[in-house]
Amino acid sequence: MERSGMQPQVEEDITATMWGKFVLNCSINPLCAISDLRPGHIREVDAFDDELRALVADMLETMYYAEGIGLAAPQIGVSLRVCVLDLRDEDNPNGGRWVFVNPRIVESSDEEEKAPEGCLSIPEMEDVVTRSARVTVRGFDAEGEAIEVEADGLLARALQHEIDHLDGILFIDRLSAYKRRALLKKWKKSQKEGAKG
Numbered sequence: 001m002e003r004s005g006m007q008p009q010v011e012e013d014i015t016a017t018m019w020g021k022f023v024l025n026c027s028i029n030p031l032c033a034i035s036d037l038r039p040g041h042i043r044e045v046d047a048f049d050d051e052l053r054a055l056v057a058d059m060l061e062t063m064y065y066a067e068g069i070g071l072a073a074p075q076i077g078v079s080l081r082v083c084v085l086d087l088r089d090e091d092n093p094n095g096g097r098w099v100f101v102n103p104r105i106v107e108s109s110d111e112e113e114k115a116p117e118g119c120l121s122i123p124e125m126e127d128v129v130t131r132s133a134r135v136t137v138r139g140f141d142a143e144g145e146a147i148e149v150e151a152d153g154l155l156a157r158a159l160q161h162e163i164d165h166l167d168g169i170l171f172i173d174r175l176s177a178y179k180r181r182a183l184l185k186k187w188k189k190s191q192k193e194g195a196k197g
């Protein structure tokens with residue numbers, strides 16, 4: 001998920017300290033075109049091995065490079081149910097960071113919230129998306145430890161956004177057909193201008 005309003009990011013060498021266990025030679029992966037983001041089947045992870053840890057390290061590096069707050073594996077062309085999130089910024093240094101393997105929403109509130117949302121796969125395009133105000137998500141970390149998060153606010157939104165990616169759903173799919181068409185038109189136009197410039 002894209003950082004709304006492009007706030008400054010907490011500066012940190014992700015290969016150091018907290019993520020020291022992860023692979024050091026991680027790389028920034030190109031983000032897929034949105035036409036490639038609706039794969040038929042995104043598999044559950046069944047091995048918590050070095051390959052998974054390398055994927056997670058690459059995903060974190062790619063997310064930080066793109067200045068996002070969340071990234072799902074299908075966005076870099078990997079059909080596995082893995083997502084990473086980092087909500088920390090200058091205003092909220094303890095906002096938290098998560099690696100979720102095989103996450104699923106086990107509870108979501110009937111109460112909904114509307115807020116602007118963007119996606120690293122459709123850069124600089126934002127629109128207001130209605131989502132559950134609170135969710136409970138269960139999954140595993142990269143070591144295979146079970147985790148459960150009860151989230152509200154931005155974390156609840158970001159988790160729903162990333163888990164949608166694992167089901168082949170983009171935030172634009174949650175807009176009205178009219179708004180989706182308008183946003184895609186604007187995005188295509190910006191892509192063309194970008195290609196010319």
Ligand code: ZN
Pocket residue numbers: 001002118119120121161165
């Ligand atoms: Zn996204």
